[in-house]
Amino acid sequence: MPDYPTVLHEVAPALRPGGVFVHIGVHPCFCGGFADRADADAVVIRPGYLDSRWTTASWTDQGIRDKVGAMHWPLPELLHAFLPAGLLFEQFIEGGAPTPTVLAARTRKP
Numbered sequence: 367m368p369d370y371p372t373v374l375h376e377v378a379p380a381l382r383p384g385g386v387f388v389h390i391g392v393h394p395c396f397c398g399g400f401a402d403r404a405d406a407d408a409v410v411i412r413p414g415y416l417d418s419r420w421t422t423a424s425w426t427d428q429g430i431r432d433k434v435g436a437m438h439w440p441l442p443e444l445l446h447a448f449l450p451a452g453l454l455f456e457q458f459i460e461g462g463a464p465t466p467t468v469l470a471a472r473t474r475k476p
Contacts, residue, residue: 370437370439370447374387374448374453377453378475382475386473387453388472389448389469390470394438394441398414398415399425400412409465421435421438452475455471456473
């Protein structure tokens, strides 16, 4: 999503105090145009992880990323987007094996 911080700034005011927002998305460390997932047991991370531009780079032509593109948010940029929106982290979960494909975060409005 090209402007995820704006989305978070729109979500936070809609929550009551104590309200929960859950983010579930592709894992930014192991999924993206920089990650070659041709062998699920040995994901190869190539240069490009820190590049947060819109890209159609993909390890496969069997998905949607190579056709319409995607925005990559390196982990620090993704996590830092929640803080100015006023959302506090409570829990993180990774999913997928052997290398995570999903990152989820539970946040709460104070």
